[in-house]
Amino acid sequence: MMRQSTGEKAFQWINYMVLAAAAATMITPLLHLLAMSFSSPIAADSKQVFLFPVDFTTASWEQILQNGELWRSFGITLFITVAGTLISMLFSIMTAFPLSRKDFWLRRPVMLGIVITMIFNAPMIPFFLTVRELGMMNSLWALIIPGVIGTFNMIIIRTFFMGIPKELDDSARIDGCHEFRLLFQIYLPLSKPVLATVGLFYAVGYWNTFQRAVLFIRDPEKWPLQMKLRAYLTSPEELAAVNMFLGDYNFNTTTLKAATIIFATLPIIMVYPYLQKYFVKGSLLGSLKE
Amino acid sequence: MSTAPVPAEQGQPAHTEARTERQTKNRILSHLRKQWMLYLMIAPGIVYYIVFKYVPLAGSMIAFQNYQIFNGIQGSPWVGFDNFIYLFTYPDFYIVLRNTALIALYQLVFGFPAPIILALLFNEVRLMLAKRTLQSLFYLPHFLSWVVVGGIVFELLSSQGMVNQLRGLFGLEPILFMQQEGFFRSIVVVSGIWKEVGWGTIIYLAAIAGINPNLYEAAVMDGANRWKQIMYITIPSMAPTILVLFLLNIGNFLELGFDQIYNLLTPMTYSVGDIIETYVYRAGVLQGQYSVTTAIGLFQSVIGFVLLYIFNRLARKSEQGLW
Known part of the structure; x- marks a missing residue:
């Protein structure tokens, strides 16, 4: 080990400090909102709350957890996350497998056709008109089907499949194994880590889905969580289960908004440790190999 | 047989x-x-x-029509370049275009180098535990939706928010950041960096990890200090990755992302923050001006492609391009 010069030591310290300060800004806003959601309205509006609740109260949480509409959009988002992730995985796997096979004749043309769509995005209005033509307006399918395959995710799976030794295919085929069984009984069990990564990417994508909901879901009763959250952030008084202007309550729009933002983020925070385990490796598999 | x-x-x-x-x-x-x-x-x-990528691409032809929803593409009259002429004589279009181009430029100048710099800083961290902890924190915002991040930004910058709380500590007057035109574009750029900078380092860290350690050993033998090693080994070795990401970025230059702007924009900041995507949504989806807004989308794609083509040629002259 080389001896470090004074300048290098100083740099190391400054580097740690800069990174620690920047990292603190990543988590502080969420902690601040969490503290706000458990604080009294007076404390929240008089700039007393920083990272810890002041005049601890659960009044805001009691209000939003009683809010049936919020739970309904939570349920809708849960449904599209679970159903969407399953459907997306199925479509992506079935598209990736033939494209990973060197002996599949359409591999190159189809791959080229797909990569072109990464450079030329479908413009918003013709995309909107296409989905509407298909009768998906105000249908939850509009949040799933029009983006069912994420090209990047599909390529991650394909790249992984390409790394599985071909000797397996041959021995399986000698045993009379057909393509579907080869995929589902031999390839998929070997691909668990990458499937977990991609599944989590899809799940987060569905959980956070917003633009498609803005475009296709006009009926407020079918709004997913992010749409509902956006609506509440602009008119937070609707969050309360009671009329908050009649009477003296231990919450206000500030604390309600804070609680709702945390509510909508909680599932992401809960899966984050699992996400972390996989996503770094997974996101690097996405580089195109040919 | x-x-x-x-x-x-x-x-x-x-x-x-x-x-x-x-x-x-x-x-x-x-x-x-x-x-x-x-x-x-x-x-x-x-x-x-075919249905969700190529059909809409082909559907862009309604930019050359006076598209009427009940007649469809077959029944709507063709009008040549009328929609484009209308667009280029329409003053609001230039405001929207200017907003889009300026924000895109700021994002390129400030947002693009941010993960490169952060990756270099991460690379100097020697303690594995510290490195991993820092990375976990930096990756987190990538997974939050723009609705949540927009909510956080509005909350932090409100009159009693955390930023004004800190200003108060120094005896400064509170500022209503979100309602003032002067701050909007900076807020967009900073919030974009905040959300994506950590995630963006992953690919650069992989590029750094792929550098042959012999290069560093040889440099140390020649008396190069850390700074020189970064300047003459790490950065040049990252160059191909940087170039590819830059080109991919340039191809989508005017596509800023609907979610971010839509969730930060208020009518008070339309004059500086209304971009092509938010405008197309309001004028196209909400008001039904399908043909004109498709013309804007087509214009946007053409600009992206022309920029990609130019920069790819430049890149090929020095090193290598995307094609």
Whole structure:
């Protein structure tokens, strides 16, 4: 080990400090909102709350957890996350497998056709008109089907499949194994880590889905969580289960908004440790190999 | 396999032709017999890409029509470049274009280098535990939706928010950041960096990890300090990755992302923050001006492609481009 010069030591310290300060800004806003959601309205509006609740109260949480509409959009988002992730995985796997096979004749043309769509995005209005033509307006399918395959995710799976030794295919085929069984009984069990990564990417994508909901879901009763959250952030008084202007309550729009933002983020925070385990490796598999 | 009778007068060449034709046919048949399941498997995927990617691309032709929803593409009259002429004589278009181009430029100048710098800083962290902890914190915002991040930004910058709380500590007057035009673009750029900078380092860290350690050893023998090692080994080794990401970025130059702007924009900041995507949404989806807004979308794609083409040529001159 080389001896470090004074300048290098100083740099190391400054580097740690800069990174620690920047990292603190990543988590502080969420902690601040969490503290706000458990604080009294007076404390929240008089700039007393920083990272810890002041005049601890659960009044805001009691209000939003009683809010049936919020739970309904939570349920809708849960449904599209679970159903969407399953459907997306199925479509992506079935598209990736033939494209990973060197002996599949359409591999190159189809791959080229797909990569072109990464450079030329479908413009918003013709995309909107296409989905509407298909009768998906105000249908939850509009949040799933029009983006069912994420090209990047599909390529991650394909790249992984390409790394599985071909000797397996041959021995399986000698045993009379057909393509579907080869995929589902031999390839998929070997691909668990990458499937977990991609599944989590899809799940987060569905959980956070917003633009498609803005475009296709006009009926407020079918709004997913992010749409509902956006609506509440602009008119937070609707969050309360009671009329908050009649009477003296231990919450206000500030604390309600804070609680709702945390509510909508909680599932992401809960899966984050699992996400972390996989996503770094997974996101690097996405580089195109040919 | 039975041989089909070949007419004598056609002679030898015709005979081989028929045979090769038959061989090709047989090859195709045996290929299909072996692999028909692969075609079945990929069919839903191909249908998806055609219906939701290529049909809308082809649907861009309504930019040259006066598209009426009840007549469809077949029934709507063609108007040539009228929609584009309308656009280029319409003052609001220039405001929207200017906003989009300025924010895109700021994001390129400040947002693009941010993950590169952060990756270099991460690379200097020697303690693995510290490195991992820092990375976990930096990756987190990537997974939050723009609705949540927008909510956080509005909350932090409100009159009693955390930022004004800190200003208060120094005896400064509170500022209403979100309602003032002067701050909007900076807020967009900073919030964009906040959300994506950590995630963006992953690919650069991989590029750094791929550098041959012998290079550093040789440099140390020659007396290069850390700074020189970064300047003459790490950064040049990252250059190809940086270039590829830059080109991909340039291709989508004017596509800023609907979610971010939509969730930060208020009518008070339209004059500086209304971008192509938010404008197309309001004028197209909400007000039904389909043809004109598709013309904007087409214009946007053409600009992106032209920029990509130019920069790819420049890149090929020095190193290598995307194609």
